[in-house]
Amino acid sequence: MKLTAPVLAAIAKVLSGATVRWQDCQPDTCQRIYFANHTSHLDALVLWSSLPRQLRELTRPVAAKDYWSRGRLRQYIAKSFNAMLIDREEIKVHQSPVDVMIREMGTKYSLIVFPEGTRNPGEELQEFKSGLYYLSKKRPDLELLPVYIDNLNRVLPRGEFLPVPLLSCITIGPPIWLEPKETKQSFLKRAREAVLRLKEV
């Protein structure tokens, strides 16, 4: 795991030609939630790969268990990237994805999440699922960093398995927090706008 991770990260970087821009924020080892638009299977891997190495060891992409536990190769990749696999189908009381995430991240790890829930079929950014809200309600100390991933959907669109090595761009923006007395809806709207704003930067 220690050995293959840098190799896979390098491959992901070369393949996606990703440029990373930290807009009004800096890489830091404090606990964070990176929330991004989701357009390609490569999203989590490329975003994770483009973090500095020390951060990579402390950051876990949250991924769908039904996709990433199918087949040896996917399992292997998910393990290398230290992915946190969440079961989307079997959601129980006290075992909700948010509870699992908070338990697994402890006081050490940062997470990469995709609040749209599923990969975006079109160009538009969809409405955010409420997980992000509950996450920040239970852990108000976490910094929430919006991330906009550009062009990766052209590198590996939905339903394709062969990537085309175009250049992509990852923009990480300034953190937001849940304001006191902020409603779920207005918070999710604000979070979504924070991601959209990075598109224009």
Place this chain on the structure above:
Amino acid sequence: MLAEPTNAAFLAVLPTAAAAGSLLCETLGSLNQFVAPLLAQEVGIRLDFRTNILLGSVLGVLIVAYFVGRALRRQPESTINPALIRTFNLRVRAWWMMAAILIAGFLLDYTATVILFGLVSFWALREFITMTPTRRGDHRTLFWTFFVFTPLQYVLVRLGRGYYGLYTVMIPVYASLFIPARIAIAGDPKRFLERVAKIQAGLLICVYALSHAPALLDLPLTDSSGRPWSRGSTVAADADTKATDAKIADKTAKSTKSAPGDAPDVAAANPPAEPTGSNAGLLFYFILIVQLNDVFQYAWGTLLGKHVIAPAINASRTWEGVIGGALSTMLVGALLWWATPFQMWEAACMSLAVALMGFAGGMTMSAIKRDRGVKDYGTLVSGHAGVLDRIDSICFAAPVFFHLTRYFFTA
């Protein structure tokens, strides 16, 4: 503003650089001598003395340019626009990259040079397609473009002049027919012709056109009167060498026949002359001329430019720049004739062709950029140096230079 001292420095430095350069090429030469026997075979493309001088001078100029750029950057009270200094430094860095790629290729061999050019093509195509919007239905076609046609073109170029017929038609004919068909099969009719044209244009400019530059290495060059000037490339196996030798012998025999005076003696006393030039030198000359043309065009445009050619395409390209640039390029190209199989006037004509094609390339790429609303391919994705910005003129000039050379200066 900036370009004038730069150019002055360019010209003033040339003689000194030549001296420094020849020293460097001697070192390179001796290095080659050391390594060659170790590997028990010839390493690298054999460079002749004149090519080494050309290489050395250019490296000398680049070293000076590097220090000039550094000095300018460190001068806080400089009256020169810092943006210009940055552009200059970026240019110099790009030239270092080009020189490094060419020299690394030469030090290894023909295959290495072809591979390096192939990688440049790959990267340029990446920038081109990233900039032009394609649709989901184009994905598989793009995969073919990147991973089949691009490598195949360079493999064919590497296989050498025997495959000339195939590598000149593979992309313009077969790939160009394949692309629309593949997109049609994918089943998305929206803006069909436009999407086809985008991919075809990218493949043609970034891959097909550029591949003619390394293809120069495999031409059996002669001067315009038909005397062999180089052996062709290092691909040339022994059989090939023998064939060339036979040809030379044949030609000598013919020429001695035409001069009946002392025919038998000459043939006996002067064995057929070894070809003196190297193709690598010609490739280097070509790249140098294209780059000089860019600089001259910019310099003349800044100094005298009044009549902008097409303000909506590129506000800084003027008729004065183009004409002044072409004339300067002709002059310098002619003065460097000794590195090529051309005579002086022939070198001037070739340089003119290169200058005009380089200009055409710059204009075309500007038009594409304007249409897409990007300034540089480099700023498309920040942090990357735009490869396409640097090689647009090379792409357009390479096929023309190649075909002129092949038509007039090969056996």
